[in-house]
Amino acid sequence: MNKILAIAAVALLAAASGAGAATSSGTLTVTGTVESSISLTIESAGGTTSGTGTDAATSALGSISKFGSAPTGFTLARGASDWTLSSTVGVKVDKANLTSTDYTLTAQLGSAPASGLTWKLNGSTLSDSAATTMTSTGTYGSTGSYSWDLVVADSAAAAAIDNAISFTATSN
Amino acid sequence: MRPTLPWLLLLAAAATPALDAAPAAPAAAVASELTIHFEPLDPGAAGVPGGNAFIDFGTVTAKPGAGHGRGVVIRRRVAVRLDGPAWAPASARLSVALTAETPGCTVRVDGVTLSTLPRTIDPVHRVGTAMVHEIEVTIPASAPPGIFLGDLEWLAESE
Numbered sequence: 001m002n003k004i005l006a007i008a009a010v011a012l013l014a015a016a017s018g019a020g021a022a023t024s025s026g027t028l029t030v031t032g033t034v035e036s037s038i039s040l041t042i043e044s045a046g047g048t049t050s051g052t053g054t055d056a057a058t059s060a061l062g063s064i065s066k067f068g069s070a071p072t073g074f075t076l077a078r079g080a081s082d083w084t085l086s087s088t089v090g091v092k093v094d095k096a097n098l099t100s101t102d103y104t105l106t107a108q109l110g111s112a113p114a115s116g117l118t119w120k121l122n123g124s125t126l127s128d129s130a131a132t133t134m135t136s137t138g139t140y141g142s143t144g145s146y147s148w149d150l151v152v153a154d155s156a157a158a159a160a161i162d163n164a165i166s167f168t169a170t171s172n
Numbered sequence: 173m174r175p176t177l178p179w180l181l182l183l184a185a186a187a188t189p190a191l192d193a194a195p196a197a198p199a200a201a202v203a204s205e206l207t208i209h210f211e212p213l214d215p216g217a218a219g220v221p222g223g224n225a226f227i228d229f230g231t232v233t234a235k236p237g238a239g240h241g242r243g244v245v246i247r248r249r250v251a252v253r254l255d256g257p258a259w260a261p262a263s264a265r266l267s268v269a270l271t272a273e274t275p276g277c278t279v280r281v282d283g284v285t286l287s288t289l290p291r292t293i294d295p296v297h298r299v300g301t302a303m304v305h306e307i308e309v310t311i312p313a314s315a316p317p318g319i320f321l322g323d324l325e326w327l328a329e330s331e
Binding site: 024025026029030031032035036037094095096097098099 | 209227230231234236243246250261264279311313315321323325
């Protein structure tokens, strides 16, 4: 009797071991679509600037005059019949999930400049009616520096010169 | 010695059904009784009874330059429930593996980075109870645009 009981116990243990080896599998599929994108930020500009590092920076020049001091970050050059404030604007374009290797950057004034006032970027006169190309081979991830000139005719009326420069980057 | 015969007959009867179900591997019949069920908890996800499910995180756009070019991180939650008969083990080891690599992209479950080799997510996942797990997909800014596809193979094994 003792011998039989021992054999039975071994057999039951073996069965229990088999039950513990359960396995199961399932598949969870994760899917989605990644879209390309670029961003543009104003990294620097003459004057007392705010909002640098974003896409909406402001530059305040304060009161300016031909025979006064140049605003912060600007130089002042006096001509025979006009005077020019010169500085630079730093523009950075980044990309994500994009195979493009460079971009085109344009600039356009937000409104018509006051009479006797000329806005220039990289030597090109800006207008509010058409965009001006700054570069067609911009490098992503690096800040491009563009010369910025405000040419004021001596004949221009004393008034606010407020305006906006809209930059547009397009991947090539 | 007369009590001997009834004992032997009893053992033979218990073994017979298992042999009928899976003659080559008797344990397989037991294994098939444990099943995985997914219960997606976020929008864009769906579960299919029987163990498969999918999560569609839709269209995503990275913020260029943000986070030092980190790209975009998508997180979704899924409840995983292991089901089994009453005699099933109380817990099982849950592991996950990618069926194929996702070049440039990282897939994590509960913070564990996945690869094609199974990684243990929960060593004692309770059977019969839904446990919430977080799936995190990191797509770097350097990854090409297009469809992202990752198949996560979940494996539950009891001791």
